[in-house]
Amino acid sequence: MGLVGRARKLLRSDGPKGLAFGLVRTVSQVIRRVYFEVDYCISDFDLRDWEWDSSRPPVEGLEVHVVESEADADQLALCGYEDFREVTPLAGRRLACGAVAFCAHVDRVLVHMAWVALDVDGKRTFDALPYAVDFANGEGCSGGSWTFPRYRRRGIYRHVFGWRLAYLQSQGCTLCRNATRTDNLPSRRGQGVFPHRVIGRAHLRMLFGRTRWTEYPSDRGDA
Numbered sequence: 165m166g167l168v169g170r171a172r173k174l175l176r177s178d179g180p181k182g183l184a185f186g187l188v189r190t191v192s193q194v195i196r197r198v199y200f201e202v203d204y205c206i207s208d209f210d211l212r213d214w215e216w217d218s219s220r221p222p223v224e225g226l227e228v229h230v231v232e233s234e235a236d237a238d239q240l241a242l243c244g245y246e247d248f249r250e251v252t253p254l255a256g257r258r259l260a261c262g263a264v265a266f267c268a269h270v271d272r273v274l275v276h277m278a279w280v281a282l283d284v285d286g287k288r289t290f291d292a293l294p295y296a297v298d299f300a301n302g303e304g305c306s307g308g309s310w311t312f313p314r315y316r317r318r319g320i321y322r323h324v325f326g327w328r329l330a331y332l333q334s335q336g337c338t339l340c341r342n343a344t345r346t347d348n349l350p351s352r353r354g355q356g357v358f359p360h361r362v363i364g365r366a367h368l369r370m371l372f373g374r375t376r377w378t379e380y381p382s383d384r385g386d387a
C-alpha cells in the first residue's frame with residue numbers, strides 16, 4: 165500500500181488525530197533513515213550460581229512457551245495459541261538460523277515476544293549490533309523483546325527475561341550478554357532485578373546509511 169493509501173486508511177480508521185500521528189511517525193522514520201545516534205549499555209548476566217522461580221507469573225493465566233523450531237511453532241498454533249509468526253514476519257528465518265523464541269500468551273492471545281541466541285547466526289537475526297559475544301565459551305545473548313501495549317507495565321517483560329536467562333543456563337551458558345538503549349527505561353528496569361554487570365557503553369551513529377559503532381569499556385560495573 166502506498167503512502168496515500170495508508171493515509172486514507174488511517175484517516176478512515178483513526179480520524180484526523182490518527183492521521184496526524186501517522187504523518188509524524190512517517191516523517192521521523194524518514195529522518196532516521198538519513199541520520200540517527202543512539203547510546204547503549206552492554207550488560208552481562210552471570211548465570212553460574214543463579215537460581216530463579218518461574219512459577220509466579222505476574223498476570224493471571226500468563227503462559228510462556230519456548231519455541232526452538234518451526235515444528236514447535238506449528239505445534240503451538242495447532243493448540244490454538246495465536247501464531248507469533250503472523251505478527252513477526254521474520255520469525256521463520258530467525259528460527260531457521262537457530263534463534264530461540266519466547267512467546268507469552270494470555271488466554272492464547274499473544275502478549276509478548278522475545279528472543280535469545282546461542283550462536284552468532286541466531287544473534288544476527290534479531291540483533292545487528294556488533295558487540296562481541298563469546299558463544300564458543302558459554303555465552304549467550306538476548307534481545308528482540310516486545311510487549312503488546314495493552315499488556316505493558318504488568319511485569320511480563322521481566323518475567324519472560326527470567327525465562328530467557330533460565331533457558332540459556334539450561335543450555336550450559338554461564339553468562340548472558342545484551343545491549344540495551346540507555347534511554348530504554350522499561351527494559352533497563354525490567355532486567356535490573358537480575359544480577360548483572362554493565363561491562364561497557366556503546367554509541368551507534370548512522371549517517372546516510374553508513375554506521376559507526378564505538379564501545380567504551382566500563383570498569384565500574386554498575387553504570
Ligand SMILES: CC(C)(COP(=O)(O)OP(=O)(O)OC[C@H]1O[C@@H](n2cnc3c(N)ncnc32)[C@H](O)[C@@H]1OP(=O)(O)O)[C@@H](O)C(=O)NCCC(=O)NCCS
Pocket residue numbers: 307308309310311312315316317318319320321322323343344345348349350351353354355
Ligand atoms: C520494553 C518493553 C518490552 C517492556 O515491557 P513490559 O512488559 O511493559 O515491562 P515490565 O512490565 O516487565 O516492566 C519492567 C519495569 O519497567 C517499568 N516500566 C515499564 N514501562 C515503563 C515506562 N513506560 N516508563 C517507566 N518505567 C516503565 C515497570 O514499572 C517495571 O519496573 P518496576 O517493577 O521497577 O516498577 C516494552 O515497553 C516494549 O515492548 N517496548 C517497545 C520495544 C522495546 O523497547 N523493546 C526492548 C528492546 S531491548
